[in-house]
Amino acid sequence: MELNLFDKQVYIDRRRILTQNFGSDGIILLAGNQDSSMNYNDNCYPFRQDSSFLYYFGLDIPMLAAIIDTESGEEVIFGNELTIDDIVWTGTLPTVNEMASMVGLAQTKPYDQIIHYVHKALIYGRKVHILPPYRPENKIKLATWFNTSLDDVTDNVSLKLIKAVIAQRLIKSPLEVAEMEKAVSISVDMMLAVIEHTRPGIKEYELVAKAHEAAIANNSRLGYPAIITTHGQTLHTHYYGNTLQQGRMVLSDIGAENPMHYGGDLTRTFPVGRSFTTRQKELYEVVLAAMDHAIGMLKPGVRYKDIHLAACQKLAEGLVQINLMKGDPAQAVAAGAHTMFFQCGLGHMLGMDTHDMENLGEPYVGYTDTLKKETQIFGLKSLRLGRELEAGFVLTVEPGIYIIPELIDRWQAEKKHADFINYDILNTYRDFGGIRIEDNFLITETGYHLLGKYLPKTLKEIEALKG
Ligand code: GLY
Ligand code: MN
Numbered sequence: 001m002e003l004n005l006f007d008k009q010v011y012i013d014r015r016r017i018l019t020q021n022f023g024s025d026g027i028i029l030l031a032g033n034q035d036s037s038m039n040y041n042d043n044c045y046p047f048r049q050d051s052s053f054l055y056y057f058g059l060d061i062p063m064l065a066a067i068i069d070t071e072s073g074e075e076v077i078f079g080n081e082l083t084i085d086d087i088v089w090t091g092t093l094p095t096v097n098e099m100a101s102m103v104g105l106a107q108t109k110p111y112d113q114i115i116h117y118v119h120k121a122l123i124y125g126r127k128v129h130i131l132p133p134y135r136p137e138n139k140i141k142l143a144t145w146f147n148t149s150l151d152d153v154t155d156n157v158s159l160k161l162i163k164a165v166i167a168q169r170l171i172k173s174p175l176e177v178a179e180m181e182k183a184v185s186i187s188v189d190m191m192l193a194v195i196e197h198t199r200p201g202i203k204e205y206e207l208v209a210k211a212h213e214a215a216i217a218n219n220s221r222l223g224y225p226a227i228i229t230t231h232g233q234t235l236h237t238h239y240y241g242n243t244l245q246q247g248r249m250v251l252s253d254i255g256a257e258n259p260m261h262y263g264g265d266l267t268r269t270f271p272v273g274r275s276f277t278t279r280q281k282e283l284y285e286v287v288l289a290a291m292d293h294a295i296g297m298l299k300p301g302v303r304y305k306d307i308h309l310a311a312c313q314k315l316a317e318g319l320v321q322i323n324l325m326k327g328d329p330a331q332a333v334a335a336g337a338h339t340m341f342f343q344c345g346l347g348h349m350l351g352m353d354t355h356d357m358e359n360l361g362e363p364y365v366g367y368t369d370t371l372k373k374e375t376q377i378f379g380l381k382s383l384r385l386g387r388e389l390e391a392g393f394v395l396t397v398e399p400g401i402y403i404i405p406e407l408i409d410r411w412q413a414e415k416k417h418a419d420f421i422n423y424d425i426l427n428t429y430r431d432f433g434g435i436r437i438e439d440n441f442l443i444t445e446t447g448y449h450l451l452g453k454y455l456p457k458t459l460k461e462i463e464a465l466k467g
């Protein structure tokens with residue numbers, strides 16, 4: 001079995017930068033993930049290593065943990081050698097020591113030794129810094145290592161470590177960008193396979209199968225469950241049982257995770273049949289204009305929240321033109337009336353995680369001490385990224401229009417934003433569905449760079465794909 005790794009120097013450098021930035025302050029403890037049972041002990045969910053563990057220690061193997069002693073410089077990987085039963089059932093691997101040396105580390109210990117390291121550090125009054133655990137198995141292990149209850153385990157989470165890891169992982173190196181280019185290009189192949197297979201009469205799950213086929217044929221898998229639906233108004237639906245009907249659209253939001261665990265996150269919306277209807281074209285053009293406007297604003301120093309609001313304004317302008325909204329678009333956006341159509345945020349950071357580092361805390365990934373996330377305002381509370389952009393960020397731009405009948409009914413009954421929304425006309429769109437267009441960008445010193453191969457996105461280009 002071949003391990004997918006960068007050169008060992010990459011990991012040595014990443015750990016050196018982490019400890020340099022962190023300073024001498026106790027021990028950093030990173031717990032890798034372990035296999036997790038699905039319906040009986042030996043039948044596990046597909047293994048996914050923790051992304052920060054992958055970033056600093058590279059090893060895509062279950063049941064490893066590592067420490068960095070920021071005072072002595074000691075680095076240890078904890079893991080157990082395979083038993084003969086492991087080898088009989090699942091095959092062989094390099095030894096823990098051999099794997100550690102592949103990522104530039106000399107010292108390894110059996111997994112159960114970690115508790116002694118933690119106890120010893122705590123007895124001497126030293127800090128043991130951990131990242132927020134998101135898996136039950138790791139919460140249980142950390143509670144044991146820290147001799148604390150499950151409820152209290154997060155008391156040991158270190159904001160200092162969170163911020164240091166985020167600061168480093170936010171800026172993608174050229175090596176990482178190269179992986180992301182590959183991942184997005186595979187995502188493009190997946191999307192093309194889905195679009196080309198789309199035709200009336202088949203089921204949504206037949207398209208999902210095409211996405212998986214193209215991913216697996218590229219030694220990749222999906223970074224998140226496919227959103228492939230004729231009910232595009234449901235932002236993250238994972239139901240695939242509908243039959244594709246002439247006259248409707250398919251919204252396909254899919255992304256590959258490549259063998260190095262970098263991912264793409266693309267969305268296209270296209271007709272079931274050969275061409276869009278007039279109404280579909282009109283709304284598609286509104287979304288595309290908002291997207292192109294937002295893309296044109298991408299550069300260092302610009303707040304993504306401002307790009308989001310500018311895109312909202314473009315959506316509102318377009319919606320006023322086709323009489324779904326009325327009044328002054330800027331005032332409509334200030335009042336939040338556009339969230340009838342665009343209930344979520346314009347985009348998010350992308351990397352090894354689709355919502356990159358969301359497990360470390362959106363307030364620190366997408367926002368800063370000076371720009372806090374709005375947590376109460378519909379629309380803005382779902383904007384995962386607001387902060388000023390920097391060269392090296394990788395992010396998505398994904399505006400949309402989503403016609404949600406339940407939201408229409410709720411707001412109309414409350415006469416909400418009746419000055420800005422033409423409810424009579426909107427009600428004739430109740431079964432429209434939704435449109436999202438999503439691409440992935442690297443922020444450069446001067447602007448932006450579209451990641452991956454170009455994926456058709458204009459009405460003409462999309463219709464041309466359908467023959
Ligand atoms: N694919 C999930 C998202 O776009 O956020
Ligand atoms: Mn996305």
Ligand code: MN
Pocket residue numbers: 253254265266267398438
């Ligand atoms: Mn997406």
